[in-house]
Amino acid sequence: MSDFPSFPPDFVFGAATAAFQIEGATREDGRGPSIWDTFVRRPRAVLGGDTGDVACDHYHRYREDIALLKELGVRSYRFSVSWPRVQPTGSGPFNAAGLDFYERLVDGLLDAGIEPAATLYHWDLPQALEDEGGWRNRDTAHRFADYARSVAEALADRVPRWITLNEPWCSAFLGYASGHHAPGAREGTPALAAAHHLLLGHGLSVPVLREAGAREVGITLNPDHVTPATSGPGDVAAALRAETQRNLMWTEPLLTGRYADGEDDTWGELIRHQSFRRDGDLGVIAAPLDFLGINYYTPSVVRAAPYRDEDPLSRAADDNRFEGVGIPRTRRTAMGWPVVPHTLRDLLVGLRERYGAALPPIHITENGSAENDVPAPDGAVHDTDRISYLDGHLRAVAAAIADGVDVRGYYVWSLLDNFEWAYGYGKRFGLVYVDYATQRRIPKDSYHWYQALITAQERGTTGPGLVRPVPGGRPTR
Ligand code: IFM
Numbered sequence: 001m002s003d004f005p006s007f008p009p010d011f012v013f014g015a016a017t018a019a020f021q022i023e024g025a026t027r028e029d030g031r032g033p034s035i036w037d038t039f040v041r042r043p044r045a046v047l048g049g050d051t052g053d054v055a056c057d058h059y060h061r062y063r064e065d066i067a068l069l070k071e072l073g074v075r076s077y078r079f080s081v082s083w084p085r086v087q088p089t090g091s092g093p094f095n096a097a098g099l100d101f102y103e104r105l106v107d108g109l110l111d112a113g114i115e116p117a118a119t120l121y122h123w124d125l126p127q128a129l130e131d132e133g134g135w136r137n138r139d140t141a142h143r144f145a146d147y148a149r150s151v152a153e154a155l156a157d158r159v160p161r162w163i164t165l166n167e168p169w170c171s172a173f174l175g176y177a178s179g180h181h182a183p184g185a186r187e188g189t190p191a192l193a194a195a196h197h198l199l200l201g202h203g204l205s206v207p208v209l210r211e212a213g214a215r216e217v218g219i220t221l222n223p224d225h226v227t228p229a230t231s232g233p234g235d236v237a238a239a240l241r242a243e244t245q246r247n248l249m250w251t252e253p254l255l256t257g258r259y260a261d262g263e264d265d266t267w268g269e270l271i272r273h274q275s276f277r278r279d280g281d282l283g284v285i286a287a288p289l290d291f292l293g294i295n296y297y298t299p300s301v302v303r304a305a306p307y308r309d310e311d312p313l314s315r316a317a318d319d320n321r322f323e324g325v326g327i328p329r330t331r332r333t334a335m336g337w338p339v340v341p342h343t344l345r346d347l348l349v350g351l352r353e354r355y356g357a358a359l360p361p362i363h364i365t366e367n368g369s370a371e372n373d374v375p376a377p378d379g380a381v382h383d384t385d386r387i388s389y390l391d392g393h394l395r396a397v398a399a400a401i402a403d404g405v406d407v408r409g410y411y412v413w414s415l416l417d418n419f420e421w422a423y424g425y426g427k428r429f430g431l432v433y434v435d436y437a438t439q440r441r442i443p444k445d446s447y448h449w450y451q452a453l454i455t456a457q458e459r460g461t462t463g464p465g466l467v468r469p470v471p472g473g474r475p476t477r
Helices: 035-039 058-072 096-111 138-155 168-176 189-211 233-256 263-271 281-285 342-358 384-402 421-426 445-459
Strands: 012-016 076-080 115-121 161-166 216-221 226-228 291-295 300-304 322-325 362-366 407-413 432-435 440-443
Touching (some): 012 445, 058 445, 115 138, 161 189, 161 362, 168 233, 189 216, 189 281, 216 233, 216 362, 226 233, 233 263, 233 342
Parallel strands (some): 076 115, 362 407
16 A cells, blocks of 8 residues: 555545345345346346345344444445335335335444445336336336435435436346346347436436435446547447447436437437437436446447347347457456556546536446455455455546546445346455355455555555555554
8 A cells, every 4th residue: 555645635435335236135024026036037147046035134234234334434335225125116105114224224324424325226126117118118217206205305314425326327238238137128229218218217316306305416327438449440430339328328418418429320220219208308317416426347448340130120229330359468357357447547537528517526436346255264355456456446546636537435346245236146346255155244355455545544644654454453554
């Protein structure tokens, strides 16, 4: 940690999780089924047939997890509310027992001196809404705003920071185009309708959240840092299509109130029938934000490719004539994701250059790495690769701040090892190792490293040799 840059005094260091990935208790206290409860039971949908039924058992162990957060020293904890836990069918009556869980969680965090940051939608749509078309159906956007209102009316007096959606690109393109995520659909125009309705649901919920007392309202995107494989016009155009799908189709409506210019080249016939977009929608979607959440893990290098499916009638919305190429000479995480930290700085500076004053303050709402963690004979988890990943990316955030980007916070993904969606429990992103057989939590070396970093930042004592993380113990100086 020597020569580690100093962050502004009010910079928020945090850690993040999401409901379906950690809570378990999927059939308890009146929770309804979500699209992920259905999807995990589809043959071969999730590696090893893993489910969210128990996960990290956080629903029962949240007090222990709050104690881990307190010991870690984070200022803020980002969690998500499970929509089907608080409103089992996504419309109609709320489930008092479900809301009560989040009341207890929030009160426990506040007692521990930790600011709660709530995400309203981290992919666990109530199955009953999917049965009506899910996000393809415009009505789901209105159901989402109603849900947002009720949750905020219950919690906004104690939760200052609210995130409407987590990574709507994943909900639309992994959920309805590639089919790798719930609900597992492979569609064209309906997936683009889903993307639009996600944005609409976000926009409808922003004023509702404010009316209910939310102090800061934002949305979390996962923009990619895209580079063309060559400077040839074909690859450059392919990179723009990749950027349109991953970045611009989200940031342009949200921050400028316009649809992205590159849509026709990206989607061709699939976007020509736009009856799902109505007059006035852009005004709703562009509701002013208090912050923009950015989740960032790895960059992409892309080149031009033919359509995988020549037939626009059956073509999926992610079939946009580009493909990724490898990035040589870079370490890869256990996800196979290349580690190139400076691209986070470049992405942030690029957003600032593109949107100028229209770019709200930024919180890095997720960043972290999956590594092949195994407890060592001494009982500890020596995850030096994760420490190096986090170190590099935090330095990239500091560099972006030095370059004038208004970044206010950084949340490590994730507090705990957890259910990594289609990869099941095989991929470990946590600062804390979870032994799923016993539910024992073991803080990894990265946990102690982050703890030492936060302590040093708070004391204003970063600099050469000032902080030494002690695996398994408190930082020393
Ligand atoms: O685990 C996910 C999280 O749910 C959303 N952002 C990316 C993480 C790592 O894949």
